[in-house]
Amino acid sequence: MNSLSLTIIYSVIAGSATFVGLFLVLRFKEWTKKHSIYLISAAAGVLMTTAFFHLLPEAIELAADSLSMFSSPYFFVLLGFGVLYITEQVIVIHSCAEEDCENHSFGIIPAIGIGIHSLMDGVVIGVGFEVSNTIGILTAMAVILHELPEGIFTFGILVHSHLSIKKSIIYTSLVALATPVGAIISYFAIKSIEPLFLGNMLAFAAGTFIYIAASDLIPQTHKVSRKANVPFVLAGSVFIMIIATFLGH
Numbered sequence: 001m002n003s004l005s006l007t008i009i010y011s012v013i014a015g016s017a018t019f020v021g022l023f024l025v026l027r028f029k030e031w032t033k034k035h036s037i038y039l040i041s042a043a044a045g046v047l048m049t050t051a052f053f054h055l056l057p058e059a060i061e062l063a064a065d066s067l068s069m070f071s072s073p074y075f076f077v078l079l080g081f082g083v084l085y086i087t088e089q090v091i092v093i094h095s096c097a098e099e100d101c102e103n104h105s106f107g108i109i110p111a112i113g114i115g116i117h118s119l120m121d122g123v124v125i126g127v128g129f130e131v132s133n134t135i136g137i138l139t140a141m142a143v144i145l146h147e148l149p150e151g152i153f154t155f156g157i158l159v160h161s162h163l164s165i166k167k168s169i170i171y172t173s174l175v176a177l178a179t180p181v182g183a184i185i186s187y188f189a190i191k192s193i194e195p196l197f198l199g200n201m202l203a204f205a206a207g208t209f210i211y212i213a214a215s216d217l218i219p220q221t222h223k224v225s226r227k228a229n230v231p232f233v234l235a236g237s238v239f240i241m242i243i244a245t246f247l248g249h
Contacts, residue, residue: 003129003133003136004187006136007129007136007183008180008184010137010144011125011140013144014121014140014143014179014180014183015122015147015177016176017145018147019151021147021148021150021153022154022155022176024036024152026155032152036152037226037229038228038232039149040149041217041221041229042236042239043236044217044236045233045236045238045240046145046240047142047210047213050139050141050142050209050240051205051210052206052210053244055135055202056202058135059077059202060199062131063199064199066196071200073199073203075203076200076207077204077206080203080211081208083204084120084207085211087113088113114150114154115178117150118176118178119181120208121147121179122180122181123183123185123186124209125179125183126184126189127139127198127202130186130187130193130198134244135202138240138244141239141240142209142240146217147176147179151175155168218233221233
């Protein structure tokens with residue numbers, strides 16, 4: 001199967017994960033509220049491991065010829081981290097599992113912020129498959145596992161913002177569609193680009209993954225403290241290591 005087909009398939013699965021989160025809230029609201037912390041913990045482990053053990057090493061190898069600090073993959077890791085931080089600060093949106101989240105705006109603004117986030121997730125998948133199918137699959141797995149709680153957050157925040165169930169479903173669906181759209185656009189936009197730029201795009205993706213894990217997911221494991229949180233974080237890390245070994249990376 002060629003990389004374009006894989007990009008489409010995995011980005012659609014990633015977008016569908018948001019719909020799964022939406023379904024869980026609608027069908028099993030209390031169960032989801034009680035147990036989503038375990039998914040959040042696992043997703044944190046997946047994102048951190050993917051960023052540090054796969055995206056960043058690959059980025060350093062591709063961008064080995066960078067001539068200055070501002071063209072190095074380390075700068076782009078910081079840039080990716082900073083862009084997401086600024087985006088959240090400007091739009092005033094912070095993912096949280098509970099309805100009493102202290103830091104979120106109301107109405108359609110949260111959907112716009114999370115939609116931008118999902119679009120960037122799609123771009124990351126497209127960049128990954130441009131590097132190699134293995135990197136693409138690992139990146140997509142990380143996106144899929146954090147898109148699921150994102151679907152829960154998105155719908156929960158929109159409903160809590162006093163939007164109707166129908167409008168909340170529509171906005172959450174648009175957020176889900178942003179991932180495959182971003183992946184397909186980026187796949188064609190970055191065709192035949194220089195390895196240095198491609199490496200720095202991977203580094204940028206690593207920065208976004210680190211930010212999501214450190215700012216959005218891990219704080220939730222402290223806020224909703226459970227004995228199983230740590231094992232689930234470790235399980236997420238081990239899961240990615242097993243997938244990487246299976247894929248020969």
